[in-house]
Amino acid sequence: MNEADQRATTPGESDERYQEGVVDLLAALAYGELSAFDRLAEDARTAPTLTGRAALSSMAAAEIGHFRMLQQALADRGVAVEEAMQPFAQPFDEFNASTAPHSWLESLVKAYVGDGLAADFYREVAEWLDADTRELVLAVLADTGHSAFAEREVQGACADDRSLRDKLTLWGRRLLGEAITQAQHVVVERDALAELIIKGSGDLTGVGAMFRRLQNNHTKRMGNLGLG
Incomplete structure (x- = not known):
């Protein structure tokens, strides 16, 4: 490809x-x-230990820091974050309502598996972006420290409790199904975002392959938790 074609x-x-x-x-x-x-x-307020409370509070602080980065990036484009986020509020809130955890361990699995699945999706899309936007997205997706913490907590709790392990495995599978459905719904509703993803992946077959990669990564994460 020559320089002119590359620019195009x-x-x-x-x-x-x-x-x-x-x-x-x-x-x-x-x-x-x-x-x-x-x-x-x-979730930090429901932690059974002060260690857990401090860990989740630190993660929450990191998330709001990432939000501020995105807020500034949108402002640099002349876009108010409150207005830009509005179309996504309902589907995200519906997902969180339908997957509300009922225990501390379910909260950790959701943070680890659910947030990890979302991060995988955004990393896939980041590969198709211009360099500056890709760098921003990857910076925002940096691990806030919950991965290792969640692995230790869930593995420890499930080590000698098969029924708990089975219950959390089913919970993780439900999170996958709900998250995939939500992602597809959001993409379908936003034409420009759908075009960005379809063009980046090549075609609808490429989109399907992307979702299969997300599912494979989910399976690996469940294994890291000692589930599945």
């Missing part, structure tokens, strides 16, 4: 449809970070 196929400031898709992507990510902050802060 690289997303840029002049591509308005691309920029519209990027704004949608950043807004969805921003609302996800804000929701994660709310959830982790609430």
Whole structure:
């Protein structure tokens, strides 16, 4: 590919449809970070130990820091984060309502598996973005420290309790199904975001392959927790 062709196929400031898709992507990510902050802060108050409470509180603080980064990135594009996030509020809230944890361990599995699945999705999309936006998205998706903590807590609790392990395994499978459904719903409702994803993956077959990769990563995460 010569230099002229490369410029023509690289997303840029002049591509308005691309920029519209990027704004949608950043807004969805921003609302996800804000929701994660709310959830982790609430879960911290139900922690059975002060160690757990401190760990989740630290994670919540990291999430709101990521939200601020996205807020500034949208502001730099002349977009108010509150307005941009509005289309994503209802589907995200419905997902969180339908997957409300009933225990401390379910909260940890949701934070580890659910947030990890979302992060995998955004990392996939990041590969198709311009360099500056890709760098921002990957920075926002940096691990807040909950992975290792969740693994230790869940593995320890399930080590000698087969019934608990089975229950949390079913919970993890439910999270996968709900999350995939939510992601597909959001994409279908936002035309520019759908175009961004379809073009980036090549075609609908590529989109299907992406979701299969997400499912495979989910299986690995469940294994890391000692579930599945």
